[in-house]
Amino acid sequence: MQGVVEKCLQFRLPVVVVDDGSTDSTPDVLASLSGVTVIRHKKNKGKGASLLTGFAAVVRLADCAITIDADGQHDPEDILSLTQAVQGGQRPL
Numbered sequence: 001m002q003g004v005v006e007k008c009l010q011f012r013l014p015v016v017v018v019d020d021g022s023t024d025s026t027p028d029v030l031a032s033l034s035g036v037t038v039i040r041h042k043k044n045k046g047k048g049a050s051l052l053t054g055f056a057a058v059v060r061l062a063d064c065a066i067t068i069d070a071d072g073q074h075d076p077e078d079i080l081s082l083t084q085a086v087q088g089g090q091r092p093l
Contacts, residue, residue, distance in 0.1 A: 002029050007076035009035050014061040018050040
């Protein structure tokens with residue numbers, strides 16, 4: 001999870017992490033990272049609730065959002081092509 005967040009930070013875009021009630025060392029790891037907005041659910045509410053929480057925070061920071069699971073399912077390198085598509089007015093297929 002830490003590596004995914006650190007890769008996202010390299011793009012110098014706002015990074016919001018929703019910790020959905022983790023019971024491991026996640027809160028400590030997130031606290032050690034600077035430049036990240038962390039929102040924590042006290043107990044697990046599920047992916048849908050986490051997305052809604054994240055979107056509610058991002059709407060104050062940006063016009064759009066990219067969601068990435070911290071488990072490594074998504075490659076943060078894709079952020080560049082997604083942001084270029086949005087800036088170019090193109091919709092990814």
